[in-house]
Amino acid sequence: MRAFSELREASAHARFLTSRRTSAQSRRTVGRSDITQQNETLSGKRAVVTGGASGIGKAIVEAYVAAGVTVLAVDLPTASWSSSDGLERNVARLAIDVTSDDAPTAIAAAAVAQLGGIDVLVNNAGVMRPGGADSTSDADWQVMLAVNVTAPFRITREAVPYLKVSGNGRIINTGSIMSELAGPASIAYVTTKHAIAGMTKAMAIDLGPLGIRANFLQPGAVETPLSAPHMADPQYLGFWERKIPLGRVAQPEEIAPVAVFLASDAAAYISGEGLRIDGGATYNI
Structure with missing residues (x-):
């Protein structure tokens, strides 16, 4: 037994x-x-990516091309564009300041002329200038609002008719974990990234009836040209390495797959959401 x-x-x-x-x-x-x-x-979709010459924007451009997307990469006239094997025939480039008066119409016109339309819009261009509540200048405040908030709004507004015609338009804005948190000496940056969260949610509500989804990325600490001056500070880098449970900052290539997911039909019922890619940092108090 x-x-x-x-x-x-x-x-x-x-x-x-x-x-x-x-x-x-x-x-x-x-x-x-x-x-x-x-x-x-x-495959066969058409995407506009601002800030596409470097960092997270460049990684998104490369990830989209790998997925069969044709891309219009937008960045400053002073940006350094690097060539990548196999990408050139699927990437058009537009050198323009996204805060210029004619940027929205120029971007939309270039997308129509070179891609044939817009299915995905990635508002990724951004700036970060340190400064506290008692020290941030009017000039820094205005520049960060113009690049990080006003430009995405104006570019999106211009792109809406094309996204609507697409029949399944997608808007992806680049926020940050600072879209819901805050940190010292970064009042303008925190303000603009909170604005991205609110603006994206409002876009999802207003544009959903047109068949357009809107979501935002929430990267944590990422090693990019934008963050390079901060990463060079051992105290700054050490803080994030201790804060992040995975023990390291992210690379742009680790953010891009989330932009691929949000643009795909796998995310067809996701709208108005922020997706964190921060190695667990947000929850490590």
């Missing part, structure tokens, strides 16, 4: 292990299927 009981337990354990292996294999298969589906649903 005891031998029978032990045999039965061994059999049950074997079934449990088989079930675990089958489940794990299933999850891996579903994961691969989801990635394939994202690429399939994006």
Whole structure:
């Protein structure tokens, strides 16, 4: 009887292990299927990415092209554009200051002329100038509002008719974990990233009936040309490495896949949301 009981337990354990292996294999298969589906649903789409010459914007451009998207990358006339093998034929470039009066119309016109329309708009261009509530100058305040908030609004407003015609338009704005938190000596940056959160949610409400989804990225500390001066400070870098449970800051290539996901049909019912990519930093108080 005891031998029978032990045999039965061994059999049950074997079934449990088989079930675990089958489940794990299933999850891996579903994961691969989801990635394939994202690429399939994006193939042939047309995207505009501001701040596309470097950092997170460049990584998004490269990820979109890999998924079969044709991209208009927008950045400053002074930006350094780097060539990437296999990307050139799928990437058009527009050198313009996103805060200029004619930027929205110029971007939309270039997208129509070179891509044939707009399916995805990524408002990623941004600036970050340190300063506290008692020290930030009017000039720094106005520049950060102009680049980080007003430009995305104006570019989106101009792009809406094209996103509507697309039939499945997507807007992705680059926020930050500072879209819901705050930090010292960064009042203008924090203000603008909170504004991105509110603006994106309002866009989702206003534009949803037109078939347009709007979401925003919330990266944590990322090593980019924008953050390079701060990352060069051992105290700053050390703070984030201790704050982030994964023990390191992110690379732009770790943010881009989320922009691919939000642009794909896999995120067809997600709108008005901010997705954190911060290595767990937000919850590590």
